[in-house]
Each structure stands twice: as structure tokens, then as C-alpha cells.
């Protein structure tokens with residue numbers, strides 16, 4: 001089964017807009033957020049110009065991952081317009097090159113400085129997170145189904161980043177009308193069935209998404225639904241807000257030091273779970289690769305094999321799971337997710353063109369409404385492949 005691979009050279013498409021509208025704004029924000037010198041500023045602006053109207057240049061041969069990117073497909077793309085590369089490839093490479101331009105990997109003063117840290121730090125320190133921490137206290141404190149459903153919903157809508165505990169505490173669950181596919185009952189049934197196994201979570205964004213993700217992790221461990229949770233984060237700054245280990249530590253600290261008792265208790269439990277190995281945070285270079293998960297290397301594949309469930313958060317992980325392709329939206333999710341080494345659940349708000357596993361009647365209704373439902377971030381899916 002196949003479908004057209006998404007590229008960013010179709011004017012007016014979502015992918016085209018990412019390169020032509022979103023990236024110029026992002027680059028401006030990056031060079032305004034830290035006092036980069038003339039060299040870094042020029043390199044960042046050159047990258048933007050190259051990605052919009054130039055030919056795709058290779059990483060410098062002295063870069064530690066030069067060869068890796070050649071193997072990931074760079075060789076066939078060097079010298080061609082960026083828009084001819086698959087969108088997933090080009091977007092991922094853009095973030096790698098942005099780190100090159102800001103000196104993230106180069107020995108020197110900017111080495112290891114996350115160019116997106118000012119945005120992530122501000123979000124985590126902000127009033128919205130304060131309100132989230134307070135709202136945590138309104139959730140049932142016992143490890144009931146009601147709490148589980150509310151936390152799953154918070155982790156899902158945390159990907160939308162304007163909704164989380166505050167909504168779920170009030171609604172007592174999901175914002176059902178915006179869920180275009182909901183297999184959450186299968187997820188809970190499978191976690192109950194496999195009780196005491198290992199659950200993997202492939203994290204997405206830091207801040208207002210990682211916070212509810214970690215609260216869900218705490219629930220899985222404290223309720224006994226999982227004996228161990230492994231959270232996978234990015235090895236380096238990526239797609240602006242993607243979570244790294246530094247973001248996990250900052251989020252656990254934000255919980256621990258919260259003035260609200262519920263949040264503080266969860267933060268302490270997460271700390272102790274890391275101490276005991278019940279909660280493990282891991283990463284791998286492939287999490288910043290420009291390829292679908294279908295192509296994951298054997299060492300990473302073996303880490304997921306044997307997990308009771310892997311939960312993938314967010315839009316980019318969904319694109320990598322099912323393939324960044326224009327599938328008919330009614331294509332079965334299980335058909336495209338079956339390559340993954342364990343049972344999987346996608347928790348994703350829709351922010352790009354890729355979507356599968358939606359009933360024909362729902363697709364017709366959404367199409368008829370005339371809104372850009374695939375990309376406006378309003379809708380979401382909870383999709384499960386139980387591998388049986």
C-alpha cells in the first residue's frame with residue numbers, strides 16, 4: 001500500500017506554509033531570543049534563505065553526524081531545492097542545520113546552548129502552568145478510572161497546549177466532540193490486561209505538554225498499571241519545543257517545588273521513581289532522524305519489543321509512525337502502525353495533513369464543514385494498535 005509522500009513545494013499547501021511562513025517567523029524569534037554574535041546571526045539567516053530559494057547543502061564534513069545524514073538520505077538531495085525533499089526529511093534537516101548555525105555542536109561559547117530554551121523556560125515558568133498545577137488538585141486523588149481518564153485526556157490535549165488539567169478537571173474527561181477517533185477503552189483494557197509490564201512513552205513537546213505526560217506516567221506507576229515506564233526524549237533541541245532530558249528535569253522540579261500539595265506529591269514520586277529505575281528517561285539519535293519509524297535501527301527496535309504498550313505523543317510522532325504521506329483518511333490505523341515493534345497508542349492533535357483511521361461519515365462531516373480540520377489543531381485522535 002502506498003500514497004504520495006508529502007513535499008513542501010506545493011504552493012498553498014500546509015508544508016509549503018511551514019517553510020515560507022512559519023520558518024521566517026521562527027528564525028526571527030530565535031535571533032531575538034539570545035544575543036547571538038554576527039557569525040551566528042548571519043549563518044541562521046543564510047540557512048533561512050537557502051531553505052526557501054537555494055540548493056540544499058550538506059552538513060560540514062567535520063560535523064560529528066555528517067556521515068549519519070548522508071546515510072539518512074542526504075546524498076541524493078544535496079544540491080537540489082529543499083522543496084524536492086520529503087517534507088519530513090527537509091523539516092528535520094532544517095532543525096539540524098539550525099543547531100549548526102547557532103554553534104550548538106561547535107566547540108565554543110554557544111556549544112550546548114539550546115536556542116529554544118528561552119521559549120521553553122518562559123512557558124514552564126508562566127502563569128498558565130501555575131494554573132495547571134492548581135487544577136491538578138481538583139482531580140480525584142485516588143487512582144480511580146475517573147482520574148485515569150482525566151489524565152489521559154490532559155496528556156492528549158496538552159499537545160494542543162491550550163488545554164489541559166483545567167479543562168479535564170471541569171469536564172471530567174475528554175472534549176468528545178473534537179475527538180475524531182477514540183480507542184481509549186482498548187488502551188485501558190490492554191493496560192489492565194498486561195498489568196505490571198513496561199510502558200514506553202515517546203514524548204513530544206516540553207512545558208505544557210510534558211507536564212501532563214509526566215503526571216500520566218506517575219499515575220501508571222503509582223496505580224500499578226505499569227511496573228516500569230520508559231520516557232523517550234530528543235537527544236538535542238528539535239522542532240522548537242520538543243522535550244530533551246533538561247526539560248524533563250525542569251518539569252519534575254516544577255512539580256516538586258509547586259506550592260500545591262497534589263503537584264508536589266507527584267513531583268516527589270517521580271523523583272523517587274527515577275531513583276529506583278521505575279521511571280527511566282532514554283534517548284537515541286534516531287529520534288531526530290528525518291525518517292519514519294518504519295526505518296528505525298535494530299538497537300532501538302529491540303528496546304520497544306516486549307513493551308506492554310508504547311504511547312506516541314503528538315503530530316510529528318504520528319507522521320513518523322504512519323508515514324508522512326497523503327493516505328486516504330479512512331485507511332486503517334492498524335494497517336500502517338503494524339510495523340512498530342510493540343502495541344502502540346497514538347495520542348495526537350491534528351496539526352498536519354496526515355490522518356488515517358477516521359470513519360467515512362466523520363470525514364465527510366469534517367470536509368463539509370469547510371474548516372482546515374487536518375491542520376488547525378482543533379481535532380485529535382486516540383488510536384490503538386493492539387498487535388493481535
Ligand SMILES: O=P(O)(O)OC[C@@]1(O)O[C@H](CO)[C@@H](O)[C@@H]1O
Nearest residue numbers: 018204205314315316317351352
Ligand atoms: O509534534 P507536534 O509538536 O505535535 O507538532 C509538530 C508540527 O505540527 O509542527 C510542524 C510545523 O512546524 C509540523 O510539521 C509538525 O508535525
